[in-house]
Amino acid sequence: MKLQNKTTISGHQLSLALAGVLVACSLGLTGCSDPAAFQVNEAYIRAVEFKSDVTKPLMAETPETELSDVQIKNVSEVLEGLYGTPDNPNLPGGVGLNGFLSLRKLKVAAGPVTYSGDKDSLTGLESGLYRRHCAHCHGVTGDGHGPTAQFLNPYPRDYRMGQFKFKLTDADGTFKKPSKADFDHILMEGIPGTAMPSFRVLSGPEREAIIDYVIYLAMRGQTERALIQAAYDTANVNGEIDGNSEKILVRFNDDQYVSDDIEAIKEIVQPVILPWANGGNGTVQRTIEDAPAGWDSDESVEQGRKLFFQSKANCFSCHGQTGLGDGQTNLFDNWTLEHLGNEPGDAVGSADDGEIAGIPEYFYHNELAQMGVVKPRNIRPRNLRLGNYRGGRRPIDIYQRITGGIEGTPMPGNTKLTQQEAWSLVAYVMSLPYEATSRPKTAPSFQGVGTNK
Amino acid sequence: MKTIRTLALALLAVAILSSSSMAQGWGNLKFKFTYGGEYTAPPKIAVTRDAAVCGKLGLIDESLVVNPENKGISNVIVFYRDRTPAKIHPSYNDSTEAPVVVDNIKCRFEPRVAAVWTKRKIDFKNSDPVGHNVKVDTFFNPVINPILPAGAKISQSYSMEERLPTKISCSIHPWMTGWIVVRNDPYIGVSDKDGNLEIKNLPAGEFEFQIWQEKAGYIQQVTQDGSTVEWARGRVKIKIEDGKTTDFGTIVIGADQFK
Numbered sequence: 001m002k003l004q005n006k007t008t009i010s011g012h013q014l015s016l017a018l019a020g021v022l023v024a025c026s027l028g029l030t031g032c033s034d035p036a037a038f039q040v041n042e043a044y045i046r047a048v049e050f051k052s053d054v055t056k057p058l059m060a061e062t063p064e065t066e067l068s069d070v071q072i073k074n075v076s077e078v079l080e081g082l083y084g085t086p087d088n089p090n091l092p093g094g095v096g097l098n099g100f101l102s103l104r105k106l107k108v109a110a111g112p113v114t115y116s117g118d119k120d121s122l123t124g125l126e127s128g129l130y131r132r133h134c135a136h137c138h139g140v141t142g143d144g145h146g147p148t149a150q151f152l153n154p155y156p157r158d159y160r161m162g163q164f165k166f167k168l169t170d171a172d173g174t175f176k177k178p179s180k181a182d183f184d185h186i187l188m189e190g191i192p193g194t195a196m197p198s199f200r201v202l203s204g205p206e207r208e209a210i211i212d213y214v215i216y217l218a219m220r221g222q223t224e225r226a227l228i229q230a231a232y233d234t235a236n237v238n239g240e241i242d243g244n245s246e247k248i249l250v251r252f253n254d255d256q257y258v259s260d261d262i263e264a265i266k267e268i269v270q271p272v273i274l275p276w277a278n279g280g281n282g283t284v285q286r287t288i289e290d291a292p293a294g295w296d297s298d299e300s301v302e303q304g305r306k307l308f309f310q311s312k313a314n315c316f317s318c319h320g321q322t323g324l325g326d327g328q329t330n331l332f333d334n335w336t337l338e339h340l341g342n343e344p345g346d347a348v349g350s351a352d353d354g355e356i357a358g359i360p361e362y363f364y365h366n367e368l369a370q371m372g373v374v375k376p377r378n379i380r381p382r383n384l385r386l387g388n389y390r391g392g393r394r395p396i397d398i399y400q401r402i403t404g405g406i407e408g409t410p411m412p413g414n415t416k417l418t419q420q421e422a423w424s425l426v427a428y429v430m431s432l433p434y435e436a437t438s439r440p441k442t443a444p445s446f447q448g449v450g451t452n453k
Numbered sequence: 454m455k456t457i458r459t460l461a462l463a464l465l466a467v468a469i470l471s472s473s474s475m476a477q478g479w480g481n482l483k484f485k486f487t488y489g490g491e492y493t494a495p496p497k498i499a500v501t502r503d504a505a506v507c508g509k510l511g512l513i514d515e516s517l518v519v520n521p522e523n524k525g526i527s528n529v530i531v532f533y534r535d536r537t538p539a540k541i542h543p544s545y546n547d548s549t550e551a552p553v554v555v556d557n558i559k560c561r562f563e564p565r566v567a568a569v570w571t572k573r574k575i576d577f578k579n580s581d582p583v584g585h586n587v588k589v590d591t592f593f594n595p596v597i598n599p600i601l602p603a604g605a606k607i608s609q610s611y612s613m614e615e616r617l618p619t620k621i622s623c624s625i626h627p628w629m630t631g632w633i634v635v636r637n638d639p640y641i642g643v644s645d646k647d648g649n650l651e652i653k654n655l656p657a658g659e660f661e662f663q664i665w666q667e668k669a670g671y672i673q674q675v676t677q678d679g680s681t682v683e684w685a686r687g688r689v690k691i692k693i694e695d696g697k698t699t700d701f702g703t704i705v706i707g708a709d710q711f712k
Contacts, residue, residue, distance in 0.1 A: 163596065173599025173607055229592070229616060233686060271593040271613045312602040314584035317502060317625050328502075331624060334590065405598045410624030412586035412600040415607060 036086040036112065036131075039141045040076060041160060041224050042371040047338055048232045071231040078227060078265055083220040086131075086140050087111050091216070095269045098280025101212045109213035129206055130213045133199065142217030144335070145372045152195045155374050158335050159214060160221020162272070163408040166191070166391035168285035170404035173415045177276045179283045183211040185392075193388040215276060222272045230268055286404075288396050295395075295423040296430075304428025307421060313402075313414060315425070318381040323432045325383035333379040334408040339368055340376060379409055387433035398426045479542055479654045481698040482662075482691060486529045486648040488519040489676060490708025498628045500560070503583045507560035507626060515565055516630070516668040517711050518646075525648025526706060528566045528666065530618060530632075533640035533652075534688070535660040542654035545570070545639045552576040552608060555621070555631060557585040557601060562621060562631030566667075568641035569633050571611050578606035585629070589621045594635065598624070611635045618665060632667060657695040663687050669710040676705040 049066055067075075084090030089106040091097060108120050113128040120127060131140065137156035139146040144158030157164070166186060167178035187207050190198035199207060276282070294300060307313040308323075320327035332340060364375060382389070391397050391406070403422050405413025417425070498512040518527040533539050552574040556563045558581060569575050577587045579601040588598040593613045601607065615635040623629035634641050644650040664672040664687045671687025693699055 173597050174609070175596045175598065177595075226592070233616060274613075275595060310602075311582070311584035314586075314600065314602070314625060317584070328624070331627065405600075407596060407598070410586075410588065410598075412588065412598040412624065414600040414602075416600065416602050416605045 036140050038079070038083075038086060038220070039139070039143060039145075039372065040072070041143070041221070041228065043339060043368070043373045044160075044225055045072065045228055046367070046371055048228060067228070067231055075224065075227045075231055079220065079224055082223065082265075082269065083216070089213075089216060092269055092273075095266060096273045096279070097277050100273075100277035100280050100282055101216055105209040105212040106216055109209040123205060123209070125203075125206055125209060129202075129210050133202070134210065134214070137195065138214075142214065142221060143372065145374065148195075150374050153377070154194055155335075155377075156195070158221075159218040160225065161335060161338075161408070162218045162222040162276075163334060164218075165406045165408060166397075167407075168288075168400055168404075169283045170400070170407065170413060171286040173405070173413050175405070175407040175413075176283050177278075179285050180208075180211050180215075181285055183214060184208075187211070189392060191390050192393070193386075193390050219272055219276060223269055226268045226272055227265070230264070286400075288399055289419065291395060291399075291423045291426075292420055295420070296427045300424040300427045301431045303421070304424035304426070304431075307417070307425050308428055312416060312421075313425060318410065319384055320381070323384035323429075325381040327381060328410070329380055330378055331410050332376065333410075336376045336379070339373050381411070384429055384432045385435075395423075395426050395430065398429055399423065402426065402429075478540075478657045478695060480657050480693040480695055482531075482642070482652045482655055482693060483698055483700045484529075484531060484642070484644070484648075484650040485701075485703045486526045486644050486650065487703055487705050488517075488524040488526050488708065489705040492519055492521050492524060494521075500628070502626050503560070506581065506583050510559050512560060512628065514628075515561070517666070518565075520646055520648065523647055525644070525646060526666065527644055527646050527648070528564075528632075529644040529648070529650065529672070529706075530566060530568075530634055530665045531642040531650055531652065531662055532568075532634055532636055532665075533638055533655070533660060534663040537660070539638035539640055539660070540656040541638060542656070544654055548639065549573055553633075554578060555587075555633070556580050557587070557623070557629075560626055561629055564643070565630070566618070566632045566634065566643045568639070568643060569611060569635045570639040570641070571614060571635060571637050572639075574608050574610045575633065576606055576608050577601060579603055584625065585623050586625055587621055588624055589619060589633065591615055591619045591635070592617065618667070630667075651698075655693045657693050659690055659692040661688055661690050664689065666706070666711075669706065672706055672710060674707065674710060676707070678702060 045067060082090065082092040087110060089103070089110045091101055091103050091106070104120075104122060108123055108125045108127050109129045111127040111131070113132045114126070118127065119125060135146050136148050137146045137152065138144055138159065139149070139156075142159035144156045146156065149156050162177070163175070164178045164182075167176075167182035168185075169176040169179050169182060184207055186196070187199040187202070187210065190196050199210075202210070308315045308319075316323075316327060318328040319325055364373075369375075387393070389397060389401075391401050399422055401411070402425050403414055403417065405411050414422070495513045495515065495517065498514055500508040500510075500512060515528075519525070520527070548570075549572045553567050553569050554576045555567050555578075557577070557579040560581060560583070567575065577599070579585050582603050584600065584602050586598060586600045587607075588596075589609075590596055591611070592615055594611045594615065597609060599607050613635075614637040618632045618634045621631040621633060634643075640652050640655055642650040642652040664684060666672060671684075673684055673687060675682050675684065691699060691701070
């Protein structure tokens with residue numbers, strides 16, 4: 001069920017309906033002979049339909065409740081009203097963005113790759129940046145399902161959940177949205193050990209445009225999920241309109257219900273935008289104080305080694321006794337869990353036992369693969385002896401992973417370590433690549449200790 | 454004669470006064486949830502981590518807890534979900550000072566289901582000798598996953614309402630599952646070991662409630678007073694009567710709802 005062929009009439013009705021309330025609307029689809037379209041998040045629709053509230057353990061054989069075609073169509077149309085199309089992006093108004101994203105930048109990052117050398121009159125940048133540099137892997141929709149995605153390990157990030165791993169905003173055990181500086185850091189450094197390269201060759205303004213566009217795709221994806229969830233919430237058993245007061249997205253094009261729905265949509269979109277835009281300022285990276293003197297001394301490494309095995313840090317339980325990443329190898333990350341079921345106990349499986357990561361092979365090929373879900377893989381704790389750190393190899397990067405955790409994965413953040421203890425763990429972790437598993441050696445000292453500035 | 458009339462008026466006044474002191478726009482809501490099938494003992498959990506501590510506890514799968522004596526179902530959730538924001542009874546204001554506590558104890562979450570009014574904080578603590586972490590996968594609120602060493606406690610607050618109960622889990626001990634219900638009002642009930650649930654001091658009037666259990670999802674079909682009732686998406690409109698307790702009686706949830 002691909003809902004890409006929006007009719008102009010309903011789009012027009014939608015823009016009329018939303019104009020002035022939600023959107024500073026400009027829905028004129030001009031000059032696109034073969035416009036690119038955002039993919040509907042069918043996998044999520046499938047998950048909410050089959051898993052009964054998404055919270056049910058494993059998918060049922062038949063859907064308990066199905067979204068009506070009208071609802072699915074309306075989700076797409078509302079999304080298009082709010083966020084536009086890949087060639088002509090838009091931003092929802094009146095929901096708290098407060099200038100956090102620049103529509104001008106989005107328009108530069110969006111659009112097809114052209115060979116004409118046409119440049120944006122204000123920024124002087126060529127358009128189509130996202131599709132030129134990112135879409136091969138991350139997909140036009142930001143679903144992590146571009147043409148190359150299935151050949152990569154790890155898979156490219158699916159932005160639509162709005163969760164990101166490597167950032168300096170996470171603190172106090174709470175994951176926060178990445179700041180634009182976090183995205184820029186990833187663009188500059190790439191992600192070692194993965195297919196994500198450095199985009200250092202791009203200019204600052206080009207990176208800024210791409211960053212706004214990636215955040216835009218994430219917000220759009222989160223909004224889509226929230227709309228699907230809300231629409232599902234109001235579908236009755238037969239997917240028909242029932243006698244209930246709340247009819248979100250069922251009769252969206254019926255004038256009588258439009259204002260109710262717009263109010264409901266606003267309620268759905270605002271909580272998606274708020275954690276990102278934060279009043280227009282975005283999130284802020286935490287400040288990590290300088291490492292204490294002697295943090296990388298032999299004594300510190302020894303203290304870290306002890307903590308590694310103690311309840312206070314408990315690193316060994318996943319990373320293994322020797323730090324090879326073999327302690328807990330049958331878990332899944334959030335992006336994968338969603339397709340398998342949310343019950344961690346049930347969703348424990350291994351790719352080696354004749355099934356694909358705990359689910360029957362036919363189920364993957366017949367169902368999940370059809371809707372653009374990459375083959376589920378277990379998430380492996382990092383092998384700490386390789387000296388390859390995805391979030392970066394600066395000591396503060398390791399410090400942040402230990403104290404902040406990694407969003408979307410089983411890696412928790414540790415707020416209970418003193419700064420000195422956390423630094424001793426950094427020292428131990430960074431000593432591991434130099435230590436023979438059979439014959440532990442003294443760790444070397446490290447260079448480049450400092451703050452995140 | 455005049456005296457009698459005065460007396461009658463006085464009595465009437467007393468009657469009016471007393472009835473108005475009874476009815477001030479609030480009422481209670483009661484349920485009892487029971488299991489409509491044969492009781493079977495819940496399966497045991499294969500303890501794969503920290504077996505020295507957690508392996509001795511005889512842990513069982515608690516996704517459906519039925520009392521073998523009276524078939525009462527624990528941890529059924531009823532929450533207010535009307536589009537009209539709920540009027541909050543003053544008696545709830547005192548509760549905002551004290552946090553909701555979810556303990557990691559005996560390698561499980563206690564309580565398994567916690568009700569969190571956004572005005573209250575929630576403390577996650579660890580009373581076990583082993584380390585835990587608590588991964589809370591909220592939909593709208595920021596996701597958290599702090600580590601909880603033995604004896605530790607962290608305090609968390611939620612500013613936004615969640616439409617669905619939110620799963621909490623521990624990555625170190627994959628069998629550990631719990632739920633928090635984050636709402637903008639305190640009208641969240643969780644059934645006890647006998648299946649009893651009461652929500653006190655609701656505003657009087659007709660409102661929509663939603664009924665959910667982790668294994669069944671939304672409770673869509675039940676038997677009430679011997680007849681089958683359909684609750685689309687677990688939603689039911691309930692009239693809260695002024696000054697009274699609205700008793701929904703015994704609700705039997707069929708075994709098929711938990712498949």
